[in-house]
Amino acid sequence: MLNIENLHAEIGGKQILKGLTLRVGAGEVHAIMGPNGAGKSTLGYVLGGRPGYEATAGSVTFDGADLLDMAPHARAAAGLFLGFQYPVEIPGISNVQFLREALNSQRRGRDEAPLSGGEFLKLARAQADALGMDMEMLKRPVNVGFSGGEKKRNEMVQMGIIGPKLAILDETDSGLDIDALKAVGDGINRIMRAPDKAVILITHYQRLLDYVRPDFVHVLADGRIVRSGGPELALELEREGYGAIAA
Ligand code: ADP
Ligand code: MG
Ligand code: MG
Numbered sequence: 001m002l003n004i005e006n007l008h009a010e011i012g013g014k015q016i017l018k019g020l021t022l023r024v025g026a027g028e029v030h031a032i033m034g035p036n037g038a039g040k041s042t043l044g045y046v047l048g049g050r051p052g053y054e055a056t057a058g059s060v061t062f063d064g065a066d067l068l069d070m071a072p073h074a075r076a077a078a079g080l081f082l083g084f085q086y087p088v089e090i091p092g093i094s095n096v097q098f099l100r101e102a103l104n105s106q107r108r109g110r111d112e113a114p115l116s117g118g119e120f121l122k123l124a125r126a127q128a129d130a131l132g133m134d135m136e137m138l139k140r141p142v143n144v145g146f147s148g149g150e151k152k153r154n155e156m157v158q159m160g161i162i163g164p165k166l167a168i169l170d171e172t173d174s175g176l177d178i179d180a181l182k183a184v185g186d187g188i189n190r191i192m193r194a195p196d197k198a199v200i201l202i203t204h205y206q207r208l209l210d211y212v213r214p215d216f217v218h219v220l221a222d223g224r225i226v227r228s229g230g231p232e233l234a235l236e237l238e239r240e241g242y243g244a245i246a247a
Pocket of ligand 1: 012016040
């Protein structure tokens with residue numbers, strides 16, 4: 001599904017990714033762990049097409065198409081979803097408005113008919129219910145005044161409504177209490193654990209991986225993948241730290 005080959009990328013002329021290779025197949029969950037400043041978030045931003053994050057060498061294909069050649073909205077329409085460590089607040093726009101517009105713009109990009117207000121609300125209610133989120137919260141401005149846990153639950157509601165093929169979730173577990181962590185983990189499993197979908201989970205901690213069991217764990221250090229393994233690698237990292245493994 002996603003094929004990253006020898007990716008180099010820079011921000012403002014500073015090289016951050018230095019030859020990163022990673023292949024993600026349909027049905028797989030990959031965890032990426034690694035020390036602060038290794039380039040984990042940069043990888044997510046480069047894949048999402050954030051301005052200022054420039055791929056300078058290497059290639060990325062998504063379902064065979066050249067991802068780096070696509071505009072950010074085209075990447076989303078193709079099924080890529082990015083979840084961020086700090087979800088943005090958007091005063092003046094309700095979650096419902098925002099999500100309906102996001103979903104319908106992606107549907108138009110795939111030549112699918114937009115959902116009517118009624119159809120959309122039905123979908124939104126089902127996803128909110130599944131995350132244990134009050135529908136009233138979806139009528140409030142996007143993330144404004146939400147607690148950290150509520151923002152992450154909201155992000156899972158967004159993911160459930162959008163229905164992406166590949167989700168890249170960047171430290172989606174940071175700052176969550178146990179209940180929110182479990183809700184987010186359950187959400188990832190319910191929405192994304194399917195033979196035709198895949199997940200890249202960027203995390204510092206093993207604990208999310210107790211809920212969402214990865215098929216592969218990778219260590220990203222200094223701009224490249226320096227080690228790959230199964231779920232046991234996350235436990236080894238937790239025990240021994242990155243220093244011993246990334247050296
Ligand atoms: P991680 O997510 O693994 O902690 P990041 O991808 O956020 O690491 O950062 C990788 C490196 O890129 C760090 O050295 C960081 O300081 C640098 N960096 C991130 N954003 C910028 C930016 N906007 N301008 C310059 N350097 C940046
Ligand atoms: Mg970081
Ligand atoms: Mg980061």
